[in-house]
Amino acid sequence: xxxAISRRGALGLGAAATxxxxxxxxxxxxxxxxxxxxWDFGKAANEAALARxxxxxxxxxxxxxxxxxxxxxxxxxxxxxxxxxxxxxxxxLDAIIMDEDGRVGAVAALEDVVHAISxxxxxxxxxxxxxxxxxxxxxxxxxxxxKRTKLLTPEAEQAWREWLKTAHYQPVANIENQLPGxxxxxxxxxxxxxxxxxxxxxxxxxCTTSGMAFKMRGRVGDSPQAGAGLxxxxxxxxxxxxxxxxxVTRIAGTARVVASMRAGLSPQAACEEAVKHIARLRGAAIxxxxxxxxxxxHDGSVGAYALLPGFTYAVTRHSGAAEVLPSASLFAQPG
Ligand code: SD4
Numbered sequence: 001x002x003x004a005i006s007r008r009g010a011l012g013l014g015a016a017a018t019x020x021x022x023x024x025x026x027x028x029x030x031x032x033x034x035x036x037x038x039w040d041f042g043k044a045a046n047e048a049a050l051a052r053x054x055x056x057x058x059x060x061x062x063x064x065x066x067x068x069x070x071x072x073x074x075x076x077x078x079x080x081x082x083x084x085x086x087x088x089x090x091x092x093l094d095a096i097i098m099d100e101d102g103r104v105g106a107v108a109a110l111e112d113v114v115h116a117i118s119x120x121x122x123x124x125x126x127x128x129x130x131x132x133x134x135x136x137x138x139x140x141x142x143x144x145x146x147k148r149t150k151l152l153t154p155e156a157e158q159a160w161r162e163w164l165k166t167a168h169y170q171p172v173a174n175i176e177n178q179l180p181g182x183x184x185x186x187x188x189x190x191x192x193x194x195x196x197x198x199x200x201x202x203x204x205x206x207c208t209t210s211g212m213a214f215k216m217r218g219r220v221g222d223s224p225q226a227g228a229g230l231x232x233x234x235x236x237x238x239x240x241x242x243x244x245x246x247x248v249t250r251i252a253g254t255a256r257v258v259a260s261m262r263a264g265l266s267p268q269a270a271c272e273e274a275v276k277h278i279a280r281l282r283g284a285a286i287x288x289x290x291x292x293x294x295x296x297x298h299d300g301s302v303g304a305y306a307l308l309p310g311f312t313y314a315v316t317r318h319s320g321a322a323e324v325l326p327s328a329s330l331f332a333q334p335g
Contacts, residue, residue, distance in 0.1 A: 032300040034318045035066060037194040038242045038292065041076070042314030043322055045069040045192055050316055059196040059204035060099050060121070066194045067095070067117040067206045074153050079192055081114045082153050083210025085160050087167065088217045091151035094224035095120040095208035100234040106131040106224040112148050113141045117208045120224070131224065163214050191223055193230060193240020195296040199318060203298065205230050205238040212245065221245025227255030236262045237298050239270070242311070243291035247278055257295050267295035267303030275305045275330050292327055307331060 034053065035046040049066030057065065071080030085091045095116035096106035105124025108131060110116050119141040123132050132140055142148060152160075191209035207230040209223045222245035223229035229245065231254035232238035239257035241248045248254070253274050260270035271293040278291055292311035295303045304313050304327040311329065316322040 031317045031319045031321060032199070033197060033296065033302055033315060034199075035062065035194065035196045035314075035316045036294060036296050036302055037066060037192055037314050038240060038294055038311075039192065040312050040314065040324050041070055042066075042192060042194065043316070043324055045194055046314050046316035046322060047320075049194060049196055050318070050320060053196070053198065059198045059202050060097070062196045062198075063194045063204045063206035064097060064117055064121055066196075067097075067192055067208045068115055070192050071115050071117060071208055074155070077156060077159070077210075077213065079209055080116065081149070081151060082156060083151065084156050084213035085152055086211075086217045086219065087163075087214045089152065089157070089160055090217065091156065091210055092217075093151075093208070093210055094220060094229075095206070096224045096226060096230050097121050097124060097204070097206045098226065098230060098232045098238075099124075099204050100202060100232065104130045104226050106226065107137040107141075108133045108220040108224040109218065110134075110137045110141070112138050112151060113146050114149050114151070115146070117206055119144075119146065120206075120208075130226065133220070160214065167214075191229075191242050193223075193242060193294055195232075195238040195240060195294070197296060197298075197300055201298065203232055203234070203238050203296070205232045205240065207240050222248035222253065225249060227252045229254060231255045231258045233258050233262065235298055237267060237296055239267075239293055239295040241291065241293050243306070244286075244289045247282065247286055247289060247291050251277055251281065253278075253291070253293060257293050261295065261297060267297045267301050268305065269303070271295050271303045271305035272328075272330075275307055279307065279330055294327075305329065309333065 035049045045066035048069045049062040052062045052065035070076045074082040076082045092109040093116035094108045097120045105120040107119045193207040195205045207223045211221045228249040239254040257270045290308045292306035306327045306329045309329045311327040
């Protein structure tokens with residue numbers, strides 16, 4: 001009898017939980033994900049991207065508008081204007097933009113222009129090419145009417161001069177989120193990978209960065225390489241990466257995440273698979289290094305995973321509801 005009552009009770013609770021879960025699913029379906037992006041500061045970028053969508057822009061317009069937010073921020077030391085220079089004191093920018101029709105535009109080692117993402121879009125729209133680098137990229141940007149701007153801010157120059165004293169090159173895990181200030185403030189920054197899904201289901205993706213601080217002159221990371229730092233496939237989804245680009249490039253990281261999604265894995269499982277593959281492949285070589293993947297399914301589902309704790313991402317829904325979430329990670333700590 002008692003057992004029957006408690007079983008009935010348990011069934012009742014189970015039914016309530018099921019109802020609550022389906023209500024949560026229904027509300028998520030009613031308010032689908034619009035924009036996701038890497039790191040805490042992605043939240044501000046997502047806001048700008050969503051505003052562009054709501055103003056009638058396309059998903060491509062949205063990711064460009066979002067990426068421009070950190071690019072213009074002089075206190076952001078890993079994207080655009082405020083980016084830390086290479087070891088010779090030159091700020092060089094990498095960016096890429098992709099849409100559902102297989103259109104891709106990218107720039108690498110771009111100098112003297114703040115909005116690398118807009119140059120990338122112009123490469124996509126005005127040239128037969130997918131990637132322009134260095135001096136040619138800058139010349140193209142200026143020819144297209146973009147403004148020449150000195151990129152090395154006094155603050156970035158001071159950090160570089162400080163670095164020159166020891167000139168010890170060592171990528172620091174999660175440096176993007178370790179600057180002072182509360183999470184999500186304009187002081188917490190990184191490379192941005194930004195993925196958008198319109199209410200009509202269309203996808204677009206962008207990524208922009210100044211790359212690893214104090215990198216070798218000429219070094220290009222994963223970010224501007226299609227299939228490494230960013231990838232998108234119609235009907236499947238999109239993925240972006242952040243962290244030590246060499247580790248992502250080795251495995252064509254975001255192409256791998258999207259391929260896993262094409263094969264039926266959820267965005268979360270696909271990000272986990274790629275991170276675990278890096279760990280298996282590289283063993284001790286990736287000790288203390290951070291790599292994070294963020295993925296958006298064509299149905300609006302989201303996944304993220306990193307080698308180390310500390311990677312965060314911002315999720316913004318079509319209503320404007322937004323949150324910054326911590327990604328799960330393979331390892332519990334850098335050691
Ligand atoms: C790079 N992946 O240039 C970029 C840097 C980055 O978080 O994402 N940092 O390797």
